[in-house]
Amino acid sequence: MTSAARYPDFEYTAGQLSKFLAATEFFTIMLKNGDIVHFTPKNVNEFRKWLLENKVQDIRSEKDWAITIKK
Numbered sequence: 001m002t003s004a005a006r007y008p009d010f011e012y013t014a015g016q017l018s019k020f021l022a023a024t025e026f027f028t029i030m031l032k033n034g035d036i037v038h039f040t041p042k043n044v045n046e047f048r049k050w051l052l053e054n055k056v057q058d059i060r061s062e063k064d065w066a067i068t069i070k071k
Contacts, residue, residue, distance in 0.1 A: 014054035
């Protein structure tokens, strides 16, 4: 089950979103068309919950999402 297609004060619908990365209260979001947008919601936990309920991929959950460079 998905939640509402739109989140308050966010201009994109859930169907337009592909992946996201959250850093404290700042979200970087990749749209399905490849564009990158940023959003700072009033309620971080609710926005993250909305993304996950709408099956928007959290980049941090992907295997090897962070790369460590060895010197």
